[in-house]
Amino acid sequence: MKPTLIIGGGIVGLFSAYFLQKEGIEVTIIDKTDLLDNCSTGNAGMIVPSHIIPLAAPGMITKGISWMFSSKSPFYIHPRLDLKLAKWCYLFFKAANETQVKKAIPFLKNLSLLSKALYQEFRQEHPESAIALVEKGLMMAYQTESMEKEEVEFALLARKYGLEAEILSPEDIRNVEPNLELKARGAVLFPGDAHLDPGALYSFLKSYLEEKGVKFLTKTQVLGFEKSGSKVDAVLTDQGKIEVAKILFCGGSWSGELAKMLDFSLPMMGGKGYSFIQENTPEIKQATILTEQKVAVSPYGETIRFGGTMEIAGTNQSINMNRVRGIFESINRYYPEFQAKFPEENQIWKGLRPCSPDGLPYIGFAPGYSNVLVGSGHSMMGISLAPATGKILAELHQQKGTSMEIQGFEVGRYS
Numbered sequence: 001m002k003p004t005l006i007i008g009g010g011i012v013g014l015f016s017a018y019f020l021q022k023e024g025i026e027v028t029i030i031d032k033t034d035l036l037d038n039c040s041t042g043n044a045g046m047i048v049p050s051h052i053i054p055l056a057a058p059g060m061i062t063k064g065i066s067w068m069f070s071s072k073s074p075f076y077i078h079p080r081l082d083l084k085l086a087k088w089c090y091l092f093f094k095a096a097n098e099t100q101v102k103k104a105i106p107f108l109k110n111l112s113l114l115s116k117a118l119y120q121e122f123r124q125e126h127p128e129s130a131i132a133l134v135e136k137g138l139m140m141a142y143q144t145e146s147m148e149k150e151e152v153e154f155a156l157l158a159r160k161y162g163l164e165a166e167i168l169s170p171e172d173i174r175n176v177e178p179n180l181e182l183k184a185r186g187a188v189l190f191p192g193d194a195h196l197d198p199g200a201l202y203s204f205l206k207s208y209l210e211e212k213g214v215k216f217l218t219k220t221q222v223l224g225f226e227k228s229g230s231k232v233d234a235v236l237t238d239q240g241k242i243e244v245a246k247i248l249f250c251g252g253s254w255s256g257e258l259a260k261m262l263d264f265s266l267p268m269m270g271g272k273g274y275s276f277i278q279e280n281t282p283e284i285k286q287a288t289i290l291t292e293q294k295v296a297v298s299p300y301g302e303t304i305r306f307g308g309t310m311e312i313a314g315t316n317q318s319i320n321m322n323r324v325r326g327i328f329e330s331i332n333r334y335y336p337e338f339q340a341k342f343p344e345e346n347q348i349w350k351g352l353r354p355c356s357p358d359g360l361p362y363i364g365f366a367p368g369y370s371n372v373l374v375g376s377g378h379s380m381m382g383i384s385l386a387p388a389t390g391k392i393l394a395e396l397h398q399q400k401g402t403s404m405e406i407q408g409f410e411v412g413r414y415s
Helices: 011-022 058-067 083-095 098-125 145-160 170-176 198-211 252-261 321-334 379-397
Strands: 004-007 027-030 075-077 138-142 166-168 186-190 215-217 222-228 231-237 240-243 246-249 269-279 288-290 295-300 303-312 349-355 362-365 372-376
Touching: 004 011, 011 027, 011 198, 011 372, 011 379, 083 269, 098 379, 138 145, 138 170, 145 166, 145 186, 166 170, 170 186, 198 215, 222 252, 246 252, 246 379, 252 269, 252 349, 252 372, 269 321, 269 379, 288 321, 295 321, 303 321, 303 349, 349 379, 362 379, 372 379
Parallel strands: 004 027, 004 246, 027 215, 075 303, 138 288, 246 372
Antiparallel strands: 138 186, 166 186, 222 231, 231 240, 269 303, 269 349, 288 295, 295 303, 362 372
């Protein structure tokens, strides 16, 4: 019997396999890496229904231009002669307007809420250690008047769309974060958000799938496809040919290259991010985003992860130490008492978040194909949106009605 082949062993690929194996589908996952360290293992691990505004928001154009002149800025596009980058930037510019954002908000919100509900179900079905979901919300801390205005406006917008948002004073922040000073003018708390340890989740899920009979073929490079009409019959790899019943593209930042082999367009750029672990001394308790620097703070008891930057870098995986220093310097800017230590290069995690130009993922059937599905382009919200994406792909695979409307995630919107 021919398997369903998932190309890409990140968290979206694993959750797709998780829901497919529940349906009794034979699944094989292939990945060109060894799956020991990828974009799914070292990110901030935040589950964020509050993040209803896509990356391609109106203000990002102005901010992006100003950030271009700082080697430590939160967002950076390295200017270079690259037709793929030029096309992506043009599409990003076209999408960064209020009309497109208003269209995107309901889709992102519903996908996020579905994912959080699925995480809660997952926690009930598996050991607590498998997910260690911390449901204490996410705090957006700000130091400047301009950022206060932006965050409060966003809190009011979130409330308009039915999300809970609390505006905190410095005194309120001290109650949330009692162990050390958080130097902030104020904050917005989103109680419906959560966070988890992405590495622990990924490790558990991979082991669980292996126990359930899902096959993993690592260090396997896709070279091409054999197709007949609207169907792909086999995937050609450097390890041989694999005949398939259906295919799921969950290849992250490389999904655009896979799509090109099947003659449809899937604009995608890798948005490089960095993170590192520190001893949590004095203990920070609340998951937080330091808004001026766009740095994510994810506490796990005795340890804590700091992460950030969005460096549009294609598939370049080198470490830019100035970007890491920008994250590091923000720590004591907000937490002056925290005992931060600059990490060695081998202690720094890096990952390429797959960014679509409009900030919305691609979820659904590939244009022109009856047995090719796509789940990619989740930007910095891969962990947050993976369960919902996996469930929807499994529903489409089984020709069932989907758990939510997915028109906004149309795979062929740039074809």
